Amino acid sequence: MRSLKRNKSGFKPAHIPQEVWNSLQLKWNTDEYKLKSEHNKKNRCNGVVDRVAKPTHNVGSASHLKIASDLKMKLERDPPHSELFLYTHTKNHDGVTFTNEKDRQIHAAYTEKQEKLEAEGVEFEEDKLFYDVVGGLDKKEDFMD
Structure with missing residues (x-):
């Protein structure tokens, strides 16, 4: 219509x-x-x-499900959500040049928390830690389960 x-x-x-x-x-x-x-x-x-x-993603019109599938084939393993976030939110997927400041802050907060837990010897699930940092899982985007 x-x-x-x-x-x-x-x-x-x-x-x-x-x-x-x-x-x-x-x-x-x-x-x-x-x-x-x-x-x-x-x-x-x-x-x-x-x-x-301002742009929020750097992958064109491809869905996150498609990107996750392509990344899985490229890496030969399931990428954690934090890695998928980094891939889709940096220019040329370089993992450094973020599309906006909010994305850089999210990645920095995740990295800081991850490093702290690793230094303390605490075991954690990467996806759970990532969703804890970003404020939860959006049920509409629960494509990796």
């Missing part, structure tokens, strides 16, 4: 019946719709005020 977007020129597209167009115009002019639209616009831009969203 074709996505219906507000026509900035104000002209009704030929494929939309007049009755439907009128109801869309009414909805688009409500304060509730305008507030929700502005909120969603901000979310699409990751909260960036100047409306230029």
Whole structure:
């Protein structure tokens, strides 16, 4: 089904019946719709005020499941989530040049906690430690289980 977007020129597209167009115009002019639209616009831009969203991943349109599968074949082992994060959030997958500051901070926090536990001789599961650092597992992205 074709996505219906507000026509900035104000002209009704030929494929939309007049009755439907009128109801869309009414909805688009409500304060509730305008507030929700502005909120969603901000979310699409990751909260960036100047409306230029910074990249968050560096793998194109491939899904994380596909990337994890490709990385598994390349490494000949299952990559932990921390390694998948590092691969998808650094430029040219170099593990150094992060796409944004938040990603660098997440990796630094994970590395710091990992090194501390290793120095103390504490055993840990890498994936559990990673999700502890990032604040939990998003059930929609639970693709590695």
